[in-house]
Amino acid sequence: MADFVIAVDFGGTHLRAALVDASGQVVEHVKRRTEATRGPEVVFTNLARAITDVAGKAPPETLLGVGVAAPGPVDQVNGTIHDPPNLPGWGVVPLAQILSERADIPVALGNDANLAALGEHTFGAGVGYSEMIYLTISTGIGGGVITHDHLLLGQRGLAAELGHMLIVPDGPQCGCGLRGHLEALGSGPAIARRMAGLLRAGFPSSVQAVDGIIGTEQIVVAAREGDALSIRILEEAGTFIGMGIATLVHTFAPQRFVIGGGVSNAGDLLLEPMRQAANERVLEAYRGAYDIVLAALGDDAGLLGAAALAFKTFGPAADTVLRGT
Numbered sequence: 001m002a003d004f005v006i007a008v009d010f011g012g013t014h015l016r017a018a019l020v021d022a023s024g025q026v027v028e029h030v031k032r033r034t035e036a037t038r039g040p041e042v043v044f045t046n047l048a049r050a051i052t053d054v055a056g057k058a059p060p061e062t063l064l065g066v067g068v069a070a071p072g073p074v075d076q077v078n079g080t081i082h083d084p085p086n087l088p089g090w091g092v093v094p095l096a097q098i099l100s101e102r103a104d105i106p107v108a109l110g111n112d113a114n115l116a117a118l119g120e121h122t123f124g125a126g127v128g129y130s131e132m133i134y135l136t137i138s139t140g141i142g143g144g145v146i147t148h149d150h151l152l153l154g155q156r157g158l159a160a161e162l163g164h165m166l167i168v169p170d171g172p173q174c175g176c177g178l179r180g181h182l183e184a185l186g187s188g189p190a191i192a193r194r195m196a197g198l199l200r201a202g203f204p205s206s207v208q209a210v211d212g213i214i215g216t217e218q219i220v221v222a223a224r225e226g227d228a229l230s231i232r233i234l235e236e237a238g239t240f241i242g243m244g245i246a247t248l249v250h251t252f253a254p255q256r257f258v259i260g261g262g263v264s265n266a267g268d269l270l271l272e273p274m275r276q277a278a279n280e281r282v283l284e285a286y287r288g289a290y291d292i293v294l295a296a297l298g299d300d301a302g303l304l305g306a307a308a309l310a311f312k313t314f315g316p317a318a319d320t321v322l323r324g325t
Helices: 040-055 095-103 112-123 188-200 216-224 228-252 262-266 268-281 298-314
Strands: 004-009 014-021 026-033 063-070 080-082 107-111 132-137 141-147 256-260 291-294
Touching (some): 014 040, 026 040, 040 095, 063 112, 112 141, 141 228, 188 216, 188 262, 216 228, 216 262, 228 268, 268 291
Parallel strands (some): 004 063, 063 107, 256 291
Antiparallel strands (some): 004 014, 014 026
């Protein structure tokens, strides 16, 4: 009989838990509100209940364990989550132990962006590539590095905060408080801030604020309709991301970059300047040795990455994903 794992992805307004087989097929699925504003204890309860609900759908003796994709910083080695910015008041929480005890099943914990990389490598656009880097371009910029078919975690699982590469010294302030990081230049909020600033400066555009807010999706739609300012702003963001990619090419020499997250819906409006900027900045030996493609798993990348983590940790041919530990 086939083996199954439970995969959990949380950190936003909702959490998802799924029963997943070894091929990445989601057999059962539940979704419910995270209720993070009510405090850690409520979130623990909601996570444990979701795990228990899904576990009840598994055929007897087939359930191996649980993989959880959580917002970082995450110490994957010790199963702890450290002061996540979008989960205020948590501090340092031994989440894997808490959920394992409440749901009575072994739990492995990972950073959601890292596990999205593992998901794309195992089930998506990274299948067949032993050297791969995943970048998610959304409200922030995160990612993960696959090397020799293993997820690179570094000390305490804190590696691959790719959005915090320094691109422009003394550039715009990042959400982390420092300046000039890739996230401050190429994320969804950075793109929206750039548009707002240029509109205030009098640049013409079909984009208009709605209730005082400019969304990245508006900019993408306007760019597709030929709005010159929107096209320019996406080109700028793509160029900054391409500069970061050039650094990653020289550091890791990957075969493939997989680009996900909501902003990636801009497609070639973002990817073409990204490719050009990277190609212009890498040494000749690296040109043509890698490609940049869109992610295949969409919103399920983190969920399926959590499933892959569970199979690698608890499966019959368990293998560590902890590179260098």
